[in-house]
Amino acid sequence: MDAEKGTAPGILRAWDFDISPEDLHIRASKIMDECRKICEKVGALQGDEITFESVLGEIAEGQRIFANERLYLDLPMYVSAKKELRDASAEVSSKLNEFEIEIDMRTDIFQKLLVLEKKDTSCLSPERKRFLDRLIKLRKRDGLHLDAEVQKKVKQLKNDISELEVKYNKNCNEENTVLEFTDEQLKGMPEDFIKSLEMVESGKRKVTLKHPHVMPIMKMAADPETRKKVNFACESRCVTENIPLLEKAISLRDQKAQILHYPTHADYITELLMARSAANVKRFLTELADKLQPLWAKEKKVLLELKEEECKRQGIPFDGELHCWDVAFYKNLVEERHYKVDQEKLRAYFPLDVVMKGLFGIYELLLRLKFEEIDKPALWHPEVRMFKVTDSETKELLGYFFMDLFPREGKYSHFCNIPLQATCRKPDGTRQIGVVAVVCNFPKPTADKPSLLTHSDVETFFHEFGHTMHHLCSQTELVMFEGTTVERDFLECPSQMLENWCWDMESLGRMSKHYSSGEPLPKELADPLIASRLANVGQFNLRQITLALFDLELHVKPEAETAKLFAEIQEKLLGYKPQPGTNFAANFSHLMGGYDSRYYGYLPSLTFSFLHACPLSLSCLCRRTSPTGPPLQQWSQVFSMDLFDTRFKKEGILNPKTGMDYRRQILETGSTKDAEVMLRNFLGRDPRMDAFLASKGLAPPS
Structure with a gap:
């Protein structure tokens, strides 16, 4: 093990970033040259030279080596402590985006794929056949079947949009x-x-x-x-810099959709997702909002009553209104006074190292894995920790994950997983193991206390680590289908299902211990916490619908003024406006991080009938590498709650057999199968929404 030098068995490159900005540019040029040669080789094939191996094999290898280097070159933008490296990484990312667009839009390669499409594909494995179909589909969505002028315009638009997205996200990270x-x-x-x-x-x-x-x-x-x-x-961050970038990107996305004969950018995006159309998404959002309004009315009444009491206590006027800066405060009072949840007392039982040890133990038990910390790894920051993952039965090395746990200047400020090395097969048949960075922003330890987490932090940690396992347990042959490359509106389902463990007494007991006394989490603190799961669910979900409708409407009506549109939607659904002078869109990174027209996935579907399995929109793992928080959450909850309720709740929340079914049928599969197929395989039937509705305090349909 050479962890002190930044490497370990199976890791293809050192992750200490002891390099100069110039080195990043040199490495970017080198990988582009290498991949361009592969494309030239494929593009020059003629007649009998055009075979499945000479085309698909070369493209797959090009994607593998490009993804490996691309992920390395992108990471400093999000985690480096050196501003010069973050700046260089952003510059390199723009160049690589432009290069990807160039490669994806090569008509000579597209023509070779069309030749293969006409051949007998029965000799291909299901994954290779899916690979061929996906490559053709994605290129048609770029207009390669249309005339040269359209292709030229689409290429320019894609480059311009990509440049705007990089600038927007860099501004967010540097704020x-x-x-x-x-x-x-x-x-x-x-x-x-x-x-x-x-x-x-x-x-x-x-x-x-x-x-x-x-x-x-x-x-x-x-x-x-x-x-x-x-x-x-918070809601006026980067307004001056980012709103012009966002509004320009929205306009260009609309232009591209029109050129490609789609009604809107939202329709272009949703075509490849489970929802299939912007109209379906709009219907689902409005139906759910209507269903939640009575619940929110009751919650709001309670919040206003608490506000009146608090104003009297402080001796300040009560204006009878709930403002955007009031909501979190009074929601917290609901938990304290109505559910008797004491968040401060709870924090004392969730020291980070105890939570991490318990969390690891649960995942090890369920998925039959073993995690081992690597001492003194040479990584991009002294606080980052490194862990090896092996199969506990076969002892096979599956990969590594890095834990970057605390905030610092210039670092990505939310929670996310960043894949650093995809798991797939190399040309010689051996497996390339996965490597993942888990980026968190937990409170730092103080002089007299360790890092203490809220229960919400614990839930977020459990969720993000679920994505880590999705990457590392993947057993696909190709980079394109690795791990979390599933449909974006299914992406959160596997991790979300695992959040249920954070509301179970036995699991909480494994992840908690008082930081000073060592006492276990007492029942009198845990029971109110578990009971509070239904607190404020109306407001929470309507807030997510507000964001989802805002995202959707921006990409249906690209001429809309961002601040005005957001204020109108929020006031209509929640009854309170943003503060004048703010513009949430300036720091709503989902809009410029690969989730445009896809934020609806945070919200639950009211019907399953309009969902259809469909191919993924990503062309390879490294597409849209900007990290995000937990996107597409509530839509996925329809499925995640059904998975949990049908299997784990009935068969045992810590049942290793059920856990291995989950690993084999969901995690290992990646996107080699449609999400709907994976759901049926694990459930033994079509998904149902009863468990989801119950989790939101809503009655299931009769």
């Missing part, structure tokens, strides 16, 4: 706004939280817009002016 508050303005916050904030020359406390600062303040700061100031800062 470093700092606010200052007195201790009095932070009244209501835990003492250790206030002490953890840096004191500045003015004598005030320094607050960033990173997750570990923003979320606790919005939930617990008693002063509404403090919450209002933080909310304004």
Whole structure:
């Protein structure tokens, strides 16, 4: 094991990034030259030279080597502590995006694929046949079956859109706004939280817009002016820089859709997803919003009653309105007063290392895996930890994952998985193992306390690690179908199902222990927490519908003014407006990170009848490498809750046999099968929505 040098068995390159910005550019040029030669070789084939192996084999190998290097070159943009490396990575990413577009739109290769389509494909494995079909489908969606002028225009539009997306996301990552508050303005916050904030020359406390600062303040700061100031800062991040980029990208996406004869960009995108059309998505969103309104009305009444009580307690006027900076605070009070959930007491039982050990143990048991930490790895930051993953029975090495746990300047500010090395077969038949970075932003340890997580943090950690397992357990032959390359509106289902373990007493017991006394999580704290799962579900889901409808409408009506549209939708569904001068779209990275017209997947489907299995829209693993948080969540919950309720809840939440069925039938399959097929295989029937509706406090249909 050479981890101290940044490598280990099966890892193709060192991940310490002890390189210069110039080295990134040199490596990018080298991989582009190498892949261009492969394309020239395939493009020059004639007559009998055009075989499945000479075309598909070469393309598959080109995708493998390009993905491996592309993922390496993109990572610094999201995690490097050196601004010069982050800048160089963003520049290189733009070049590589342009190169991918060039390669994908080569008509000479497209013609070779059409020749293969006419041959007898019975000799191909199902995965290779799917590969051929997918390559042709994706190129037709780029207009390669249309005339040269259309192709030229589409290529230019794709390049322009890609450049805008890179700039937008770089601005988000580099954003470093700092606010200052007195201790009095932070009244209501835990003492250790206030002490953890840096004191500045003015004598005030320094607050960033990173997750570990923003979320606790919005939930617990008693002063509404403090919450209002933080909310304004968060929802006005990057407005000047990013709104012009976003609005231009939306316009160009619409132009591309029109040229390719699609009604809208939303229709272009959804064609390859489970929903199949923008109209289906719009129907599902509006139906669900209507169904949730009575529930939200009851929740809102309770929130306003709590606000009136709190205003009287503080001696400030009660205006009878619920504002956007009020919602998280009073939702938290609902949990405390109506469900008796004490989040601060709970945090003491979730020290990060204890949670991690328990989480690992659950995944090891369910999936028959073994995790082993590697000492002193040379990685991109001293805080990053490295783990080896093997099959506990066969001892086969499956891969590695890196844990980048704490926030720092310039680092991606949310939670995500970033694949670094795809798992697939190499040309010699041996397996290329997977490597994944798990990027988190948990609170840092203080002088007298370890990093303590909220229950929400635990749930997020469990979810993200589910994606890690999806990558590393994958057993596909080709990079294109590896791990999480499933349909985007199915992507969250496997990980979401695993969130249920965070609401189970036995599982919570494995992941908790008081940081100082070592005592287990007491039942009197755990029971109210588990009971609170249904708290505020109406507001939460309507908030997600607001974001999904905003995303959809932007790509159906590209001329819309972003700030005005968002305000109208939020007020209609939730009854409160954003603050004047803010524009949530400026930092809504899903819109510019590969989830445009796809945010609806965060929301549950009201019907299953209009879902159809369909090919994935990604051309290879490295397409759209910008990381995201947990996208496409609630749509997937229809399926994830059914998987959990039908199998694990009945057969045992820690049943290794059921866990192995999940590993074999869902995780290992990648996107070699349609999502609908995988669901039927695991469930033994078509999916149903009863479990999902129950999880939201809604009655299932009669």
